[in-house]
Amino acid sequence: MPANPQLDAQGRLRHLLSIEGLPRETIERILATAESFAGVTERDIKKVPLLRGKSVFNLFFEPSTRTRTTFEIAAKRLSADVINLNIALSSQTKGESLLDTVANLSAMQADIFVVRHASSGAPYLIARHVKPHEHVINAGDGRHAHPTQGLLDLYTIRHYKKDFASLTVAIVGDIAHSRVARSLIHGLNTLGAREVRVIGPQTLIPTGVEALGVRVFHDLRAGLREADVIVMLRLQNERMSGALLPSAQEYFMSYGLTPERLALAKPDAIVMHPGPMNRGVEIDSAVADGPHSVILPQVTFGIAVRMAVMSIVAGGA
Amino acid sequence: MPANPQLDAQGRLRHLLSIEGLPRETIERILATAESFAGVTERDIKKVPLLRGKSVFNLFFEPSTRTRTTFEIAAKRLSADVINLNIALSSQTKGESLLDTVANLSAMQADIFVVRHASSGAPYLIARHVKPHEHVINAGDGRHAHPTQGLLDLYTIRHYKKDFASLTVAIVGDIAHSRVARSLIHGLNTLGAREVRVIGPQTLIPTGVEALGVRVFHDLRAGLREADVIVMLRLQNERMSGALLPSAQEYFMSYGLTPERLALAKPDAIVMHPGPMNRGVEIDSAVADGPHSVILPQVTFGIAVRMAVMSIVAGGA
Amino acid sequence: MPANPQLDAQGRLRHLLSIEGLPRETIERILATAESFAGVTERDIKKVPLLRGKSVFNLFFEPSTRTRTTFEIAAKRLSADVINLNIALSSQTKGESLLDTVANLSAMQADIFVVRHASSGAPYLIARHVKPHEHVINAGDGRHAHPTQGLLDLYTIRHYKKDFASLTVAIVGDIAHSRVARSLIHGLNTLGAREVRVIGPQTLIPTGVEALGVRVFHDLRAGLREADVIVMLRLQNERMSGALLPSAQEYFMSYGLTPERLALAKPDAIVMHPGPMNRGVEIDSAVADGPHSVILPQVTFGIAVRMAVMSIVAGGA
Numbered sequence: 001m002p003a004n005p006q007l008d009a010q011g012r013l014r015h016l017l018s019i020e021g022l023p024r025e026t027i028e029r030i031l032a033t034a035e036s037f038a039g040v041t042e043r044d045i046k047k048v049p050l051l052r053g054k055s056v057f058n059l060f061f062e063p064s065t066r067t068r069t070t071f072e073i074a075a076k077r078l079s080a081d082v083i084n085l086n087i088a089l090s091s092q093t094k095g096e097s098l099l100d101t102v103a104n105l106s107a108m109q110a111d112i113f114v115v116r117h118a119s120s121g122a123p124y125l126i127a128r129h130v131k132p133h134e135h136v137i138n139a140g141d142g143r144h145a146h147p148t149q150g151l152l153d154l155y156t157i158r159h160y161k162k163d164f165a166s167l168t169v170a171i172v173g174d175i176a177h178s179r180v181a182r183s184l185i186h187g188l189n190t191l192g193a194r195e196v197r198v199i200g201p202q203t204l205i206p207t208g209v210e211a212l213g214v215r216v217f218h219d220l221r222a223g224l225r226e227a228d229v230i231v232m233l234r235l236q237n238e239r240m241s242g243a244l245l246p247s248a249q250e251y252f253m254s255y256g257l258t259p260e261r262l263a264l265a266k267p268d269a270i271v272m273h274p275g276p277m278n279r280g281v282e283i284d285s286a287v288a289d290g291p292h293s294v295i296l297p298q299v300t301f302g303i304a305v306r307m308a309v310m311s312i313v314a315g316g317a
Numbered sequence: 318m319p320a321n322p323q324l325d326a327q328g329r330l331r332h333l334l335s336i337e338g339l340p341r342e343t344i345e346r347i348l349a350t351a352e353s354f355a356g357v358t359e360r361d362i363k364k365v366p367l368l369r370g371k372s373v374f375n376l377f378f379e380p381s382t383r384t385r386t387t388f389e390i391a392a393k394r395l396s397a398d399v400i401n402l403n404i405a406l407s408s409q410t411k412g413e414s415l416l417d418t419v420a421n422l423s424a425m426q427a428d429i430f431v432v433r434h435a436s437s438g439a440p441y442l443i444a445r446h447v448k449p450h451e452h453v454i455n456a457g458d459g460r461h462a463h464p465t466q467g468l469l470d471l472y473t474i475r476h477y478k479k480d481f482a483s484l485t486v487a488i489v490g491d492i493a494h495s496r497v498a499r500s501l502i503h504g505l506n507t508l509g510a511r512e513v514r515v516i517g518p519q520t521l522i523p524t525g526v527e528a529l530g531v532r533v534f535h536d537l538r539a540g541l542r543e544a545d546v547i548v549m550l551r552l553q554n555e556r557m558s559g560a561l562l563p564s565a566q567e568y569f570m571s572y573g574l575t576p577e578r579l580a581l582a583k584p585d586a587i588v589m590h591p592g593p594m595n596r597g598v599e600i601d602s603a604v605a606d607g608p609h610s611v612i613l614p615q616v617t618f619g620i621a622v623r624m625a626v627m628s629i630v631a632g633g634a
Numbered sequence: 635m636p637a638n639p640q641l642d643a644q645g646r647l648r649h650l651l652s653i654e655g656l657p658r659e660t661i662e663r664i665l666a667t668a669e670s671f672a673g674v675t676e677r678d679i680k681k682v683p684l685l686r687g688k689s690v691f692n693l694f695f696e697p698s699t700r701t702r703t704t705f706e707i708a709a710k711r712l713s714a715d716v717i718n719l720n721i722a723l724s725s726q727t728k729g730e731s732l733l734d735t736v737a738n739l740s741a742m743q744a745d746i747f748v749v750r751h752a753s754s755g756a757p758y759l760i761a762r763h764v765k766p767h768e769h770v771i772n773a774g775d776g777r778h779a780h781p782t783q784g785l786l787d788l789y790t791i792r793h794y795k796k797d798f799a800s801l802t803v804a805i806v807g808d809i810a811h812s813r814v815a816r817s818l819i820h821g822l823n824t825l826g827a828r829e830v831r832v833i834g835p836q837t838l839i840p841t842g843v844e845a846l847g848v849r850v851f852h853d854l855r856a857g858l859r860e861a862d863v864i865v866m867l868r869l870q871n872e873r874m875s876g877a878l879l880p881s882a883q884e885y886f887m888s889y890g891l892t893p894e895r896l897a898l899a900k901p902d903a904i905v906m907h908p909g910p911m912n913r914g915v916e917i918d919s920a921v922a923d924g925p926h927s928v929i930l931p932q933v934t935f936g937i938a939v940r941m942a943v944m945s946i947v948a949g950g951a
Contacts (some may be wrong), residue, residue, distance in 0.1 A: 040425045045370030047398075053679030055707060063462055066421065073372060073425055076398040081681075081710040083703055096910040104700065107933035108707055109675045116713060212592035275421060276413040331892075358743045386717055390689060390742055393715040540945065552777030592738060593730040616741035 015127045015136040016309050018145040020186040027190055033153050033308035034301065041077065041303055044183045045202055049081035049313040054111040060139075062115040066275065067139050070299075071148075074306035079113070079313065102126050106144055110134055110313050120144035123176075125138055135313040148309060150183030152302040154191060156294055157229050159301065160270050164191040170265070171214075172255060173233030173282055174197040176206045179235060180274045189213050199223035200255060202306050203245065220255050227265040231272045232257050232283050248281045258284045262292060270294045277305045322444055331397060332444045333626050342344040344507060348472050350625035351618065358394065358620055360601045367632040368397035375401045376419075377456075378434040383592065384456050387616075388431045388465075391623035395632065397428070419443050421429040427451055428631050437461035451495040452630040465626060466591055467500030469619040471508060473611055474546055475616065477587050481508040487540050488531075489516040489572060489580070490550030490599055490622055493523045497591045498550060506530045516540035518537040520562065537572050544582040548589045549600050566591050575601045579609060587611045639761055649761045649770040650943050652779040654820040661824060665789050669933065669941035673936055675711065684949040685714035688745040692718045693736075694773075696753040700909065701773050704933075704948050705748045705782075708940035712949065714745070736760050744768055745948050754778035769947040777813055782943060783908055784817030786936040788825065790928055791863055793935065794904050798825040804834040804857050804899070805848075806889060807867030809917055812842045814908045815867060823847045833857035834889060837879065854889050861899040865906045866891050882915045892918045896926060904928045 004021050013026055040048055056075040058068050062084040063086060075082045087101065102113070112135045115123040120142030127136040140146040161167055169188055175181045175198045188196045189212070192255045198205060210216060217223030224230065235251060245251055259269065271283075271292045279285045287294060321338050325331045330343055357365055362532075372484050373392040380403060392399045403495065420431070429452045432440040437459030444453040457463040478484055486505055492498045492515045506529070507515045515522060516534040527533060534540030541547065552568065562568055574588065588609045596602045604610060642648045647660055656765040674682055690709040691700050697720060716903050721735065736747070746769045749757040754776030761770040795801055796927045803822055809832045810817045822830045823846070832839060833851040844850060851857030858864060869885060879885055891905065905917075907925045913919045922929060 043370070046372065046426060047370040053677070053681040055710075057682065065402060065404070069402065069422070070425060072400055073398070076372075083706055083710075085699060085703065086732070087699070097913070100909075101915075103930055104933050105703070107930040108704060109680060158662055169737060184427075216595055252726065275417075277412070279417075279419060296424040299421050300426065303425055337653060360687070363689065363743060364687040380722070386719065386739070387742060389717055390715070393689075393717075592734075594734060596731070596734075613737055613741040617743065618739050620742055 002050065005124060009232055013309075013312050015123075015138075015315070016147050016313065017123050017127060017138045018186070018189070019147045019150045019183045020145070022147075022186075024190050027151070027154065027187060029069060030308050030312060031304065032153055033312060034151075034155055036306040037304040037307040037311075038301065040307070046077050047079055048077065050311045051075065051078035051081045051111070054314055055109060056079045056080045056112045056114060056310065057081050057110045058082060058087065059087060059105070059113050059115045060089045061098075061115070062138065062140070063088055064116055065205055067116060068211070068315070070138075070302050071139060073265050074303050074310060075112075077303070078307055078311055080310070098125065099129055102129060106134060106233050112137060112310055114139050115165055118142055124294070137152065137309060137313070139269070140179055143177055143182075144185050146179040147183050148302070148306050149180050150187045151309070152298055152305040153180075153259065153272060153274075154187045154230065154274060155301045156298045157270075159297070160229055160294060164188070164193045165195045167228045168195045168197065168226060169193055169229040169231065170197040170199055170217075170227040171229045171231045171233065172220065172257065174204045174235055174316070175209060176204045177236055178233050181231075182212075185212050185214055186229065189237045198225070201245070220261060221264055224261055224264045227269055229270055229272065230245050230257065230262070230265055234274060234276065235282050243266055252281055254280060256284060257287050259286050262287055262290075268313065271297055275299070320345045323471070330480055330629050331569060332455075333438050333439075333457045333464050333630065334453065335503070336464045336467045336500045337462070339464075339503075339507065341507050343472070344468070344471065344504060347468055347622065347625050347629060348475060350414045350470055350620040350629060352619040354394075354628075357616065357624070361398070363394050364396055365394065367628045368392065368395035371631055373397045373399050373429045373431065373627065374422055376404060376422070376430050376432045377402065377517065377600070378404045378415075378432070378439070380405055381433055381457065383515075384433060387619050388454075388456060388623055391620050392429075394620070395624055395628055397627070404527045415442065416446055417586055419446060423447055423451060423492040429627055431456050433457045435459055442465075450575065454459045454626060454630070457496055459494075460494055460499075462500050463496040464500050464624050465619070465629060466497050468498075469615055469622040470548065470589060470591075471499045472618045472622050472627045473589060473615045474587075476614070477611060478545055479562055479633050480619045481505070481510045484510045484544040484545045485512045485514065485543060486510055487514040487544040487550065488550065488629060489535075489537065489540070489574065491518050491552055492526060492549060492550070493519045493521045494553055495550050498548075499529075501548065502529050502531055514540050514544070518562070536597060537578060538581055538603070541578055541581045547574065547579070547582055550615060551591060551593065552595055552599050555597070564593070569598055573599055573601060574604050576607065578602055579607075589615055592616065639758060647759075647890070647943075647946050649772075650781050650947065651757050651761060651770065651772045652820070653781045653784045653817045653824070654926040656781075656820075656824065658824050659755065661785070661788065661821060664785055664939065664942050664946060665792060666937040667946060668785075671711075671941040671945075672871050672935065674941070675934070680711050681713055682711065683713045684945045685709065685712035685745070688714045688948055689743060690714045690716050690746045690944065691739055691744045692716060693721060693739070693747050693749045694719065695732075695756070696774070697722055697781060698750055698774065700751060705771075705773060705940055710747075710943060711937070712941055712945055714944070732756065732759065733763055736763060740764055740768060746771060746944055748773050750774045753777055769946070771943060774813055777811055777816075779817050780813040780921070782936070783814050783942055784927045785819045785943070786932055786939040787814075787818045787865065787885070787906060787908075787940050788821045788933045790906060790932045791904075793931070794863055798822070798827045801827045801862045802829045802831065802860060803827055803863040803865065804831040804833055804851075804861040805865045805867065806854065806891065807837045808869055809834050809843060809867070810838045811870055812867050815865075816846075817863065819846050819848055822905050831861070834878070836941050854895060855898055856897045858895055861903055861926055863904055863906065864891065864896070864899055868908060868910065869912055869916050879944070880938050885917055890914070890916055890918060891921050893920050893924065896921055896924075906932055909933070
């Protein structure tokens with residue numbers, strides 16, 4: 001077995017850094033645990049005492065209100081104490097290195113660090129330096145990984161489609177800049193999805209992506225045909241350095257998901273999106289709000305998945 | 318009975334959007350419930366478990382540290398989990414519509430949305446789209462309404478003056494831009510105050526305001542005569558688009574509340590202000606800190622009133 | 635006995651504003667109480683119910699993520715409700731005076747105000763105006779004092795060195811602008827340290843500092859000789875108005891703590907730093923991460939010390 005920084009010597013999940021390299025049974029255990037929490041968040045009292053007295057630090061070096069909020073809610077529903085640190089806004093840490101910042105927070109007796117960082121690999125660096133009883137959860141690092149998003153995507157697919165072995169999953173859009181796509185592709189492969197397709201213009205599909213075990217389509221209609229699951233990616237304007245793309249309007253003409261194009265997929269296909277959506281750019285409102293859309297259930301499942309990950313790494317769940 | 322978006326089919330308070338249209342018995346029930354909480358906030362352990370396991374989202378599209386703080390304290394004293402979202406600062410929601418943002422948060426299993434928004438009507442729009450078990454509390458929308466402020470004003474008046482039927486209430490200042498004034502006027506009318514007066518320069522009194530059931534005065538001295546309650550409004554510099562007003566100094570000369578002017582009111586008149594005060598602009602420090610001032614008790618009552626509203630809509634109190 | 639704004643009529647700690655003027659037994663009681671909390675923060679459930687139902691307001695008029703975080707954690711581990719107020723960011727309080735802001739928060743039934751302010755004396759002003767059951771803790775005011783930092787420094791020294799009477803403590807760096815240095819010097823004098831030295835260039839040592847009971851050295855080597863404890867101060871670039879200092883590099887040449895210079899001190903000397911460190915400016919990484927460094931334990935002890943101060947002033951501990 002290759003050394004896996006996410007697992008301890010007994011093979012238990014210690015950090016969640018990436019879906020890549022996560023054993024199938026670990027993923028399945030997270031999904032099963034999340035299922036048990038899905039009931040909790042429906043209850044009148046949405047709280048369990050699993051992480052009572054534990055300290056969760058939300059370490060956001062890159063602002064993301066939405067992701068931070070889901071982790072904050074998940075931690076509070078586990079009865080943990082949550083400390084939000086928007087490091088980008090902090091002038092105090094000016095000139096201090098990432099590792100000094102983390103060493104300091106670690107000295108405050110943290111249990112879990114939820115880390116969002118613009119640099120790929122930052123959560124790995126942190127995980128290598130925390131104390132044995134501390135846990136790191138990657139909440140998105142650069143273009144690399146966003147494993148809890150990938151896990152909630154897997155949870156959503158399993159919820160609606162049960163068996164992965166028969167599924168064709170089409171991921172559409174800016175594959176090149178998407179940590180969401182990378183995380184999901186690894187998870188689908190591990191769980192044995194029949195076929196994973198990536199669809200997008202040549203400029204947004206990394207060369208050699210086939211090595212990840214996906215089929216590449218540049219034509220949306222061809223790629224959608226007979227798909228069971230369609231994952232639309234957000235067109236991240238802020239990530240693109242100009243000339244990669246024509247206008248948003250032209251993008252919609254070629255790659256926007258409309259009801260007509262959706263009709264090419266299986267009749268019971270589900271449509272997913274990690275949010276926030278650009279309506280009229282990557283997705284038509286009629287699809288986003290239509291009967292095939294499971295975009296809002298994804299958000300709900302995301303809370304349960306994050307509760308599962310935190311309770312597994314730190315709570316002995 | 319006209320359809321009232323704030324009440325459910327059984328006539329119970331579901332959302333608090335505006336004092337306008339709130340039945341007298343609903344207002345009275347809020348004030349009575351607040352009275353029972355006023356005791357809690359005086360205790361050594363200022364907490365009751367009424368909203369334990371519930372999630373309160375403070376959705377501030379417009380920053381307001383003071384109002385956000387009062388709702389945060391009120392929710393925590395009810396044992397709720399509080400998530401603060403300063404949407405104005407969030408770059409993540411760029412390009413996302415208000416309804417998509419709310420739909421996402423709603424998918425995280427919210428119980429109460431406390432909404433502050435610069436656009437009049439935003440909380441109504443949200444209330445129309447949340448799920449049946451979710452509740453919206455308006456924490457100030459544009460120039461329209463600020464119902465919890467209005468309710469705490471009513472609570473304060475009732476606390477000191479008992480019976481509304483004999484009261485003359487004078488509201489002084491920038492009526493045109495004040496959601497505080499609008500909310501209070503509606504509440505005073507519903508509870509049957511004898512006379513509500515609005516006092517200010519012509520440029521700050523909306524034309525046709527008499528339709529709300531108030532008497533207009535442009536002369537401060539005339540308006541204050543024999544008043545039982547004086548409500549001084551904050552001069553919102555940021556709301557005024559120039560030329561409406563002479564200088565702050567000249568405003569004080571005409572409309573600032575000084576001890577001499579206060580002497581024209583009843584000898585036991587109370588002086589209120591929603592805060593934050595501009596000392597020396599709308600109010601003289603001798604009055605603000607004087608024996609007639611109930612400005613700080615208003616703040617204290619505001620916590621109890623917000624606890625009452627939250628527990629009534631979401632806690633079955 | 636001179637009137638001491640920090641003590642009540644019975645001599646009990648009511649506010650923590652400065653180490654200056656704090657009786658020896660009060661300091662010793664804080665350190666002993668902190669010791670009892672050090673165990674709590676090592677436990678699996680790092681929480682005690684001492685401040686349950688109490689409200690702690692973190693009033694930061696000057697941003698400081700690190701200090702705010704330590705107080706937030708300490709308060710939450712005492713089960714208090716914490717409200718963070720970053721007043722510098724708040725536009726709402728524009729034009730409102732410090733005392734009006736505090737009076738308003740006080741009306742919300744606070745128990746403890748943790749105050750950080752760029753102006754020396756601001757916490758004293760607030761302490762003079764809060765209600766009898768409210769408590770003020772100074773989290774750093776201008777160049778004046780930072781008593782919880784001083785106390786955690788004392789705790790650290792006592793933890794490693796036991797007896798103060800035999801100790802030589804060397805404080806190195808920007809004494810002139812350091813509230814950390816001032817607080818520590820007062821504490822060391824009160825606890826009877828044998829010798830307190832301050833070391834730095836003439837421009838960073840205030841004239842007449844000897845009156846505080848310290849020995850002044852401008853030569854680092856001479857000052858470090860036979861020291862038991864070395865406290866390196868952060869070079870606060872933002873505080874210096876130009877011409878006081880040569881470049882950071884030249885500063886390091888003269889006053890940076892290297893392994894060679896550290897060797898002049900006692901063989902079992904400990905090295906402290908309040909953080910955040912400027913590696914390569916005031917301290918060499920080999921020292922910061924070396925066996926003499928107790929910089930991270932300082933942070934851990936800081937949580938216990940802040941828990942102790944809060945529970946003593948407000949919890950009857």
